[in-house]
Amino acid sequence: MHEKQQRRARTRRRAERRNAVREARRGRGTLAVLTTSALALIPGLAERATAQSQENGWSLQYGYSMYSEGSIAASKVSAGSRQRYDIDTHQFRLDAPIGSHISLGFDVAYEKMTGASPWLIEPNLAGDPVVVMTGASIVDARTDFLGSVTFVGEKSRTSLTGGASLEDDYTSINFGFGREKDFNEKASTFSWGVSFSTDESDPRATSFTPSPVKHKKKSGSFSMGLGQVIDRVSVAQTSIVLLYADGFLADPYKLVSSGGVNLVDRRPGTRTQVAWLTRYRRHIERAHGSFHADYQLNWDTWGLLANTVELGWHQELFRLFTLAPSVRYYSQSSADFYAPYFAAGLTAAQDASSDYRLSPYGAIAFKLRADVNVAELIKLPHARIGLQYEHYQSGGEFALSKVGTENPALVDFSVMMVTLKTGF
């Protein structure tokens, strides 16, 4: 009798192990849902974890996006081109399982940017801030590489990543480590990770800074999160990230105006940022659709406080399509050292920036996404085509708190994206 029980227990354990490995490889069940949770917080690990959790064997993805900023109003510009940035991006991703416990990943992204950028903000005769734009002749390119290896255990995943981002005037190298552990019969997943990056900027000469110098920056992050199955149709995840940066954190291509005198953009040499992200997913069986809700709170030592809320509905249609409208709301306060322009007397040693990204504003974005499952049609596993359009509009009127003087360089943009994915 005792032997029989032991045999049964051994058989059950073997079956559980087989199922766990199969589940991990196929990316099904709770594991697939939760694997992406807290690793999504770590630079570099986010994309990797998502891909690895959802694939069945090898997979290849390609994405192309067209980003286009709206022209800036003539009344807000005092000089330079009104034609802002256009960016074309190509992304490739390959995931390759090696045996049943190791998965390799490789990402490459290439983007090409053209257009004009805000350079300086100064008061016009009426005292209203207006932008001096650069010429529209800026042409820049960025190439991003990321490699990863993930070790898959029965109830845990451990990932190592390394990557680099290369531009003519900017180089960034990053490393990351992340670990996930399932417990509570895989209904809960605890994740944590660390990352480190070292950046060097080698700015191009401009008419204002004909002999620019090189700058360095180092940053490190720590994150942890908890994903939880709430019931058979809903899951939630909450996580926190701490990011510390030290070095040159200013924008070498921006100036500030102080009583008619132009000075370079200058910011504190350190910055600590904290982000708290909470996500919720609920499937509504009767509607064949799923509700998505994300909220993020950001705080940093520059005095910035930001809130982001995104709500979406993913509707399945005819078992072939998913149509997903969503809306994203964002609002931020200003940095302590921000002003659209400064009174006379600012010295080159004082922190000061007129960058619109440090100004108080809010933004609302509408997105529409369609996913078409073509796996049956072309006989390739997981084959899928995704189309997405986003329109983003920002302004002082969208901010949670009243904005006294809106930064005239605030940007509106639209993005059209197509992604192709297949397993093999």
Place this chain on the structure above:
Amino acid sequence: MQGLKLALLLAACAGASACQHVEPWERNLLARPDMAWEVDDLAATQENHTYFSKEAAMPGGGVGGGGCGCN
């Protein structure tokens, strides 16, 4: 503060129905593609990089790829 209240409300709502025991074979709906945190990881990467370049906050709780974002 309004955003913070919304987050707490969401967390409370999630907690209210908190954590029924769900057997592994009852989790098929949770494994649907439209229940993923990101339904398209390439698109999410690109979105986060755009927000990283245009906003002061860390998008998606992390940095959406490297780069200066100086434009």
